[in-house]
Amino acid sequence: APLNIYAASSLTEVVNDLADAWAKAGHERPVPVLGASSALARQVQAGAPANLFLSADEQWMDVLDRAGLLVAGTRADLLTNRLVLVVPAADRRKVVIGNNFAFAALVGRARWVTGDPASVPVGRYARAALSNLGVWAAAEPTLARAENVRSALAFVERGDAVAGIVYATDAKASAKVRVAGVFPAVSHPPIVYPVAVVKGGDSAEARAFLAFLRGPAARRLFVARGFGMAR
Amino acid sequence: MSLSVAVEARLGERAFALAFESDAAVTALFGASGCGKTSTLDMIAGLRRPDAGRIVVDGETLFDSAAGVNLQPEARRIGTVFQDARLFPHLSVRRNLLYGARVPAEMPALAAELGIAGLLDRWPRHLSGGETRRVAIGRALLSKPRLLLLDEPLAHLDRARADGILELIRGLAAAARVPILYVSHDLRELTALNARIIDMNI
Amino acid sequence: MSLSVAVEARLGERAFALAFESDAAVTALFGASGCGKTSTLDMIAGLRRPDAGRIVVDGETLFDSAAGVNLQPEARRIGTVFQDARLFPHLSVRRNLLYGARVPAEMPALAAELGIAGLLDRWPRHLSGGETRRVAIGRALLSKPRLLLLDEPLAHLDRARADGILELIRGLAAAARVPILYVSHDLRELTALNARIIDMNI
Amino acid sequence: MSEAETLIILLSLKVALVATLFSLPLALALAWALAKPAWPGRALLDSAVHLPLVLPPVVTGYLLLIAFGRDGVLGQALAALGVSVLFSWQGAAIAAALMSLPLLVRPIRQALEAVDPRLPAAARTLGASRRRAFMSITLPLAVPGVLAGAVLGFAKALGEFGATITFVSSIPGETQTLPLAIYAALQVPGQEGVAARLSLMAVALAVAALLLSEWLARRARRYRA
Amino acid sequence: MSEAETLIILLSLKVALVATLFSLPLALALAWALAKPAWPGRALLDSAVHLPLVLPPVVTGYLLLIAFGRDGVLGQALAALGVSVLFSWQGAAIAAALMSLPLLVRPIRQALEAVDPRLPAAARTLGASRRRAFMSITLPLAVPGVLAGAVLGFAKALGEFGATITFVSSIPGETQTLPLAIYAALQVPGQEGVAARLSLMAVALAVAALLLSEWLARRARRYRA
């Protein structure tokens, strides 16, 4: 049977790239199973036929780890990402992001958007960054909280939100938004995507694919989509 | 009053045609079960469209296939007591009676005359067969039609009640309060009403 | 046949009580509109539960409030021709007739006798008032009940038809094929049937 | 119940009530049009009404965003009036109303079709216009079906999630209704208790609406007792 | 239409049809129980039937995951039989069936309640048992309502997203129905065209189902023509 790769929705394109490359290398094409990290983790807990789990945040990987559902020694931080401020493509403004930068002035009385800080990873990072930079209190009242980062992106693409905080990879994927500024890496906890082999889905093929993910061929694909490699 | 009817229609497989004129106070359609009496009343009331023909009441053309005239039922002012009563189930007897009433104040007296004054707050569902029919008669009369169609109005009524209502109908006709087109199987009723009889048996 | 009825019930605001016994071929309930005739038939058929009393047909107790007996309608084998016919609207005339038929092969002959042989493929909706009633009579007879309840079965029938069906009923009763409880306002019918009359007028 | 929870519940109630009140007359008009004997375009309208049921809610939300967004036709029309429904509770009500529309229309249409046409016909011989016959005879006889539709629609409006969050996002105090709050809680490990608590509140609201509609339907059917 | 798209459509059809076929008898039984005059517990059952409508779909999906999961009661019972519905198209059908249940039950119940009780009563005087009277009189007269419910339920089953993706995840070829594929396409910027294409296919399926049900309903009502 083909490998089932349970991966966070925000990895949709790159996981498909990886599956194609793996198939081209003579293997059976893995099946990408995409969804919210929370849903995927719960499904793994319920016995989902996952071989690998690629999470968009660490806390759901921790949950599986604690439940003893990961194959010991296979968990690793795979990818990193950056947090960027995007505006509609037509908006030519540049923003220098730093302490006490004029975020509220940029938004004005309109809305800006990111993932729900209470539940969506990108929102959590955004809140951390704006807090550290001293502008969260001013920014919060005009925040629209999206269900996930792609939904946030859609608001900015259509100009209904004047700005958004998303991952660099999402900004890169969309032609309808422009990066107005990049958040300093030190302004928020590191954005990492952990990977692990799931107990019950362990096999030579799974291990081989895990090694492939950490090898040079995969690296090229990740970088092409805008990800950084962890460590 | 003058009533002039000439209609053609399909009733199921049958081709039906009827033509008559009358200026009697009471005109009666008489004929065997299934001969087309109810269907004729429906055409006059505007509830069934003849394939061809002409219906004129008191000089006003209600329907004329050649001239393209076809008045809406509510514009015809033709009161109908249906064979199956058709009381409004969700309205009390009182509100059924008043539904089309032109002079609501006349309702209590008529209800008394029909022996249904004690039933005003009942739902139609809880009426006996004869009570239902009396309410239907009252409802049609209160709308003050210029022509009253009665489809076997005395069915389900006991002799005393039937005679009472026959008396009422006779009164209406005699005072020329409203001309009547009457359907019945009972020649005795028709004689009592001194009706001009249209025999529909072929 | 013997029929013994003693029932008490509330009809709306009224307290209703009736007791009678009969072993006649045709027993008739006679009384003014609203006196409780239909309600009595419903209680015998098992469609309305008396508050108290006893109903015994041919020695079998159908209902006995004291003994806690209350047979289901289908266990009573009491055929009913309802005042409002109650044909099944979604079944053809044929399938209405056959619905409870014990000997389906008898249907064509009876349909011919009732003058509805030509209507077998019709929907009830497209029957005239009198046709409807004749189908209802046929349907009840074909279920071969041990007691037949007829609620104004001749209403809406023209004289010729009515006489025909009266003849049929008389035949049923005379041959003791099935005992009959008959509701009518028409003393003439009751005389023709040689009915034992229960006068419900107080 | 915490203050935040109280706010969420009041907001959910407001959104669901407004959604139902606005979709009800629209649903009545649609049900009436669909109950009429076949006319050209009826099948098309019928299909259109069912769309929000068939499409994934995100799509409906996304289409709403396109229509009511800054560049959308409806968005510009409303902007001209100085109104914006984006990111507001009114927008949440629009999403909920649209998503529940098919659930309202079907039972109402069914109830209208079940009314014996001979009754409004009788009303017309008594002088009632087509309109009065409909309002005084057909519609009242269809009330139990209208209530059945309303309660289905209200329940759906209370539970609407996908189209709402895509259209107006989740803004506490403005658009964060119960389902959105429940969803958020479920995204965080260990918050299942909060989600369960909020779910119970949603259920309580729905049960109350259900009991009310049953009571109203019983009243409306008194005449059959 | 690409081969992958054909597969998705066939899977969606299979899931929605199986869901509707299984929920229909259950919905009939529930509607029958709810249409009976008040009995203790009826309001409770009524509320329970409406739950999937009121709760956000993720909650329903999550509850299904718990019930049918490795440690769940139903999961263990099925495992004993050697069956697993988790992460399979059967599981997707279960989610779709549960989510569409309230949409089926309401119109059917309404149709059953609209049947004049004097007709089955007449059937019983002709010797029909309570059961036969129901099957031969009440139920056939309620057919248009049953069809209305079935088409609502089928449309919902075709469009079910939230509970499905939460319960059985989005596995291409196994559980990725049209709404899940549409959602996946919407997750990739610039793929709106694919999403639109798939949406049109979903709409076409629903329209076909609708036309079929209208035709069947017209047939079932021939006697009123």
Ligand SMILES: Nc1ncnc2c1ncn2[C@@H]1O[C@H](COP(=O)(O)OP(=O)(O)OP(=O)(O)O)[C@@H](O)[C@H]1O
């Ligand atoms: N839509 C229809 N389809 C088929 N047959 C019909 C239709 N409408 C009426 N008929 C038939 O036309 C005939 C006339 O019906 P109508 O109801 O006018 O009879 P009627 O003279 O009032 O009889 P009755 O005295 O029994 O009420 C009947 O045989 C009836 O079955």
Ligand SMILES: Nc1ncnc2c1ncn2[C@@H]1O[C@H](COP(=O)(O)OP(=O)(O)OP(=O)(O)O)[C@@H](O)[C@H]1O
């Ligand atoms: N559920 C009810 N609520 C109120 N009143 C009722 C109810 N059922 C019957 N009645 C009343 O009981 C009386 C008897 O009704 P029933 O139908 O038995 O009369 P009937 O003798 O058959 O009359 P008819 O010859 O007019 O058919 C009527 O006055 C009727 O209004």
Ligand code: MOO
């Ligand atoms: O179709 Mo949903 O998953 O009820 O919003």
Ligand SMILES: [Mg+2]
């Ligand atoms: Mg007639």
Ligand SMILES: [Mg+2]
């Ligand atoms: Mg009676």
